[in-house]
Amino acid sequence: MNSVDDLIALIQDELGLPIGTEDATASFDDVPGWDSVHLLWLLTALERETGRSLPLAALLEAPSLQAVYDLASAPV
Amino acid sequence: MGTTTDGLRTLHRAGRLAAEYPAVPRLLDGAGDDELALAGNLLARLDPDEVLRLHPGTTAVTIAVTGHGTLASLRPALTAELARHGLLLRPHFTDFDSYVFELSDPGSGLYAAAPQLVLCVLDPAVVLDELPLPWGPDDVEAVLAAKTALLGRLAARFAATAPGATLVLNTLPLLHRHTAQLVDLRARARLGAIWREANARLLRIGEEHPAIVVLDLEPLANEGVPVQDPRLDAYAKAHLSPALLTAYARQAGHLARALTGRTRKVLAVDLDNTLWGGILGDDGPEGIELAGTHTGEAFRTFQRAIRQLTSQGVLLAAVSKNDPEPVAQVLAEHPDSVLRTEDFVRVIANWRPKDENLTSLADSLNLGIDSVVFADDSPFERGAVRAALPAVAVVDLDGEPALHLPRLLRDGWFDVREATAEDRARPARYREELARGDFLQSFSSLDDYLAELDVRVSLTRARPQDVPRISQLTLRTNQFNLTTERLQPAEVAARAEHPDHLVLAVRSADRFGENGLVGAVLLRREEDGARLDVENFLLSCRVFSRGVEHAALAEILRHAAATGVREVRGRYRPSARNGTVRDLFPRYGFTAVAEQADGASAEFRHDLAEPLAPPAWVTLDSELAGPAPETGAGTGPVSVAAPGSGTEPRGDRA
Numbered sequence: 001m002n003s004v005d006d007l008i009a010l011i012q013d014e015l016g017l018p019i020g021t022e023d024a025t026a027s028f029d030d031v032p033g034w035d036s037v038h039l040l041w042l043l044t045a046l047e048r049e050t051g052r053s054l055p056l057a058a059l060l061e062a063p064s065l066q067a068v069y070d071l072a073s074a075p076v
Numbered sequence: 077m078g079t080t081t082d083g084l085r086t087l088h089r090a091g092r093l094a095a096e097y098p099a100v101p102r103l104l105d106g107a108g109d110d111e112l113a114l115a116g117n118l119l120a121r122l123d124p125d126e127v128l129r130l131h132p133g134t135t136a137v138t139i140a141v142t143g144h145g146t147l148a149s150l151r152p153a154l155t156a157e158l159a160r161h162g163l164l165l166r167p168h169f170t171d172f173d174s175y176v177f178e179l180s181d182p183g184s185g186l187y188a189a190a191p192q193l194v195l196c197v198l199d200p201a202v203v204l205d206e207l208p209l210p211w212g213p214d215d216v217e218a219v220l221a222a223k224t225a226l227l228g229r230l231a232a233r234f235a236a237t238a239p240g241a242t243l244v245l246n247t248l249p250l251l252h253r254h255t256a257q258l259v260d261l262r263a264r265a266r267l268g269a270i271w272r273e274a275n276a277r278l279l280r281i282g283e284e285h286p287a288i289v290v291l292d293l294e295p296l297a298n299e300g301v302p303v304q305d306p307r308l309d310a311y312a313k314a315h316l317s318p319a320l321l322t323a324y325a326r327q328a329g330h331l332a333r334a335l336t337g338r339t340r341k342v343l344a345v346d347l348d349n350t351l352w353g354g355i356l357g358d359d360g361p362e363g364i365e366l367a368g369t370h371t372g373e374a375f376r377t378f379q380r381a382i383r384q385l386t387s388q389g390v391l392l393a394a395v396s397k398n399d400p401e402p403v404a405q406v407l408a409e410h411p412d413s414v415l416r417t418e419d420f421v422r423v424i425a426n427w428r429p430k431d432e433n434l435t436s437l438a439d440s441l442n443l444g445i446d447s448v449v450f451a452d453d454s455p456f457e458r459g460a461v462r463a464a465l466p467a468v469a470v471v472d473l474d475g476e477p478a479l480h481l482p483r484l485l486r487d488g489w490f491d492v493r494e495a496t497a498e499d500r501a502r503p504a505r506y507r508e509e510l511a512r513g514d515f516l517q518s519f520s521s522l523d524d525y526l527a528e529l530d531v532r533v534s535l536t537r538a539r540p541q542d543v544p545r546i547s548q549l550t551l552r553t554n555q556f557n558l559t560t561e562r563l564q565p566a567e568v569a570a571r572a573e574h575p576d577h578l579v580l581a582v583r584s585a586d587r588f589g590e591n592g593l594v595g596a597v598l599l600r601r602e603e604d605g606a607r608l609d610v611e612n613f614l615l616s617c618r619v620f621s622r623g624v625e626h627a628a629l630a631e632i633l634r635h636a637a638a639t640g641v642r643e644v645r646g647r648y649r650p651s652a653r654n655g656t657v658r659d660l661f662p663r664y665g666f667t668a669v670a671e672q673a674d675g676a677s678a679e680f681r682h683d684l685a686e687p688l689a690p691p692a693w694v695t696l697d698s699e700l701a702g703p704a705p706e707t708g709a710g711t712g713p714v715s716v717a718a719p720g721s722g723t724e725p726r727g728d729r730a
Contacts, residue, residue: 016088016118033121037148040312041117056307 001049004069011038011065014045024066031065039068046072080104080111088118097127097134101162102466109322112160116152119159124166134164137332140186142170142178143197145315146308150197153322157329161338172313179230182237192335194234194243195328198227199315200250213258213266220274228281235287242335242493244328245282246291247275249303249316289331289493296323299482330488340469340489341443341502343385344434346452347396347403347425350473350480351379351415356402357555360653366412374477379414381481389499390490391421391441391506395433395450398425399555399620399656421506427621429529430457431464441506449489451480526622526693530587533627534697538572538579538596546581546596549614554653556595556615556625558646558660559677576601580632580700582615584624594619597628601641608636610646613660620656623691629664630690635700637684644684645669649677664688 001007004024011017017033028034043059046068054072062068083103087093093100104115128134137158141150151167158165168189170178175196178186186194206219227245234243250271258264275294282290297303301323308314316324333339348355352375353365365372366379386392392415396403403425407417417423421441424433430452438445444467451471452458458470469489473480492499538546547565554560563571571577582595595615602609610632615625636644646661648654661680662668665688669679682688690696 013085014114014117016121035148037151040146040149040308040314040318043308044318057311060311 001046001069001073004066007046007065007069007072010045010049011042015041024069025064027063028065042068080107081114084111084115084118093118094122094127094130097122097131097159097164098162100159104156104160105462105466105470106472107160112156113152113322115159116154116156120152120155124164127164135162135336136164136166137193137336138166138168138189138191139328139332140168140170140178140189140191140194141197142175142186142194143199144173144175144202145197145199146172146313147197147321149314149318150195150321150325153325154328157325158332161329161333163329163332163336163338176226176230179243180233182233187237190241191238192241193328193332194238194241195324196230196243196245197316197321197324198246198248200248200254201309201313201315203248204254213263213270216267217270220270224274224277224281227278228284231281231285231288235285238287242287242289242331244289244291244331245278246324247278247293249293249297249320251303253306286494291324291327293320293324296320296327327488330491334491334493338446339492340449341389341447342391342393342421342438342441342449343382343484343490344393344395344437344448344450345382346430346454346457346473347394347398349453349475349477350451351375351382351394352406352413353477356398356406357653358552360554361402361406361410364406364410366410368412371477372412374480376412376414378477378480378484381484383414383419385490386419386503387500388490388495389492389502391503392419393422393424393437394420395424395430395437397427397430400425418507419503421503427619429460429464431461434461434465434468451484526691528587529622529693530695531622531624531627531693532585532695532697533624534583534699535597535628535631536581536583536699538568538581540569540572542581542593543568543572545593546579546614549593549596549616550612553614553616554651555656556620557612557651557654558610558614558657559612559649560651560654561612561649571598580628582624582628584619584622586622591616591619595624595628597632599632605640606642608632608641608644610644613646613657623694625660626664626688626691627694627696630688631696631698631700633682633684633688635698637687642684644682646680646682647677648680 005021008019008021008024011019015038017038019031019033023031028039039060043054043056047054050072059068059071062071080103084093087096100115100119104112107115124136128136139154141147141154147169151169154167155165168186168191170186178184179194179196202223203216203219207215231243231245234241248271250268255264255267258267279290279292282288293303297320301320302317303320304315305317308317345351353369353371354363356364365375367373367376382392394403400423403423404417406413407415407420407423422437424437426433430450434448434450435445438448445465446467449469449471450458450461451473452461453473453475458472461468462470469487471484473483543565547563547568550557550561550563550568568579572579578599578601580597580599581593582597584591584594595613597613598611600609600611601607613625613628633644646666648658648661650658661682665686666680666682669681
């Protein structure tokens, strides 16, 4: 996962959500089709993709996909 | 397994998932956990009403989901599990932690949704949230007593309020992080006992109310499904892990299948390497593995479990590519076989394609083909059945017999709400009915079948690259082996190169594909070319009973007559397994040279006065066609030129 675009692509491919790169910085409230279930799924998927344990409490409070990506790609 | 994923994504991107919903079960057949997760995510985005509008015949199941913790991941999981079985989920999720209200108030949204199935998903936090601090076993016992009593009342209310619907409760998993908070080992043990007594009370609610099913989560957890992710438990109130909810959804899918009358009734099993280890036709009744070895014991365990299923009404049939006699002998007499002839409603041992046998089996039982579960260790047979009969549930077995049983049981194909006396009597009833009619009568004629099979046979002189395979045929073939003379590769090569010998490679194919190098004929010219001896003839059991041997012999006789041979001789040397070819030569116009004592070698001759007509349904491609080269005695050297096809399928020990 090299950029937030990869995260967007993952969501498009695995969740089938009709989102685009323009949704990266949008608040989750404004992302089409998004709900909190998807965030739980995304956390599990990110740990699988990155192969490491992520700070779930912080991720659950992330306001946008960009914020999720930043947390997931931060140096350990 | 990429095809499932690709197929789903392609349909999703094209916006055609709803339009192609009837194709989804086939797409998900044999799908792994990741593929089902993807399918659940994509399919959960469909509007069930839209699917129903496009496909009014789809069976929709309204499932209400309520409970204590965060259960949203059940939605895609249930969607996928129902779709696998050709069902459509109409979900109704209640508010978080609202199960007491939703189940107790007859005017609740849950009852208003008129669900056929209600999943009330319980987790350990139901109890732990209400414990005082500090707590001991007695506190847990008090909370559990109150909770199980409450659930009993909710069950009674449900049964009275939603007649015909089914409520699913579940046992509460107990984790080490709970028990280990008691450092007193005696108290810890007491907690374990109290907890399980409460789970036992929960399980008994199902005995009291026919409308209630209680899922026991402990066996799922015991097989390695993690009960909780502590972080999701803490941060998201997801008290049960996504993996456990997925396993739960699988069970719920089985229940939905049973509720909609889709329980399977017939278990059709392969025999060789499915019910026993080894190839019966090759290893013989005393050579197959059913006890005494590691794998033998595994097969025996599998047989015991199948016997267990049949005792509860599952109709067991064998569908095997084998000769019928040795199969009947094993099932009647083999000391280590748990399954006996009387455990089967039908034993089908022949050489026809298995999909045809399965269709005939279902017809003769007067059941739909969608009643059948088929278990086989051969990917070829499974693929052929999947392609021809998509409604058959196919269980993927492989070379590891210890995994046969979990694979067979994984999908609860035969689960029913309650097995009746009628169920238990069913196998005997079907056996009686079947005994009246001859199974073979349900086929059109054998000739019609063979004509449809489009058998093609090719005869070529053995090339160097054919030598290892031909040697293997002499070493491993026992049934269609006229002399059981074993030849190492060097011996085959020596004959192939000898001017007086002719080694023929037999290949065959049919409408299902190439069979590969399936046989060999070892010929030798004698008496300056006036006599041709068939020293041996070998054929793989995979291609018996379709005219391959007939076509090859006819061509050899034609070639002999065309090259000045006046007599063809053949030898048969009996072995324990080659009785099937005892009459090969007489069947095709050879006469016995001399009377032979029982059990001794026999010799036959054909005077070539009458040509042998080849079987009409076989297309022959022969390298022997055309005039043979005249080299003195009429023996042409075996061609070793043209490199032919490369690999041949192996493992057809017959």
